[in-house]
Amino acid sequence: MAISTEQRQQAVEQFRGSEGDTGSSSVQISLLTQRINHLTEHMRTNTKDYSSRRGLLRLVSKRRGLLDYVRRHDPQRYLDIIGRLGIRK
Numbered sequence: 236m237a238i239s240t241e242q243r244q245q246a247v248e249q250f251r252g253s254e255g256d257t258g259s260s261s262v263q264i265s266l267l268t269q270r271i272n273h274l275t276e277h278m279r280t281n282t283k284d285y286s287s288r289r290g291l292l293r294l295v296s297k298r299r300g301l302l303d304y305v306r307r308h309d310p311q312r313y314l315d316i317i318g319r320l321g322i323r324k
Contacts (some may be wrong), residue, residue, distance in 0.1 A: 238269050259314055260305050268299040268320050294323075 246269055250261040274291040306313040
């Protein structure tokens, strides 16, 4: 099951920089985090679902790249994002 539209809109509203901002790094990281959390729960019950595991690893890698980008360009925003999302360094 995918993330609902309401959850997606809520994440965009929390992390957007200005009105109409739906594609900034912060928003992308929050959406990826929601998908990662959802897939992590799926993997706890379906341990042999290797295609979902591959997708999960791909999402984690993509989020890591975005976080590295934010850390290089705005270290304070990086700390704010990982604090709000509860992501480990």
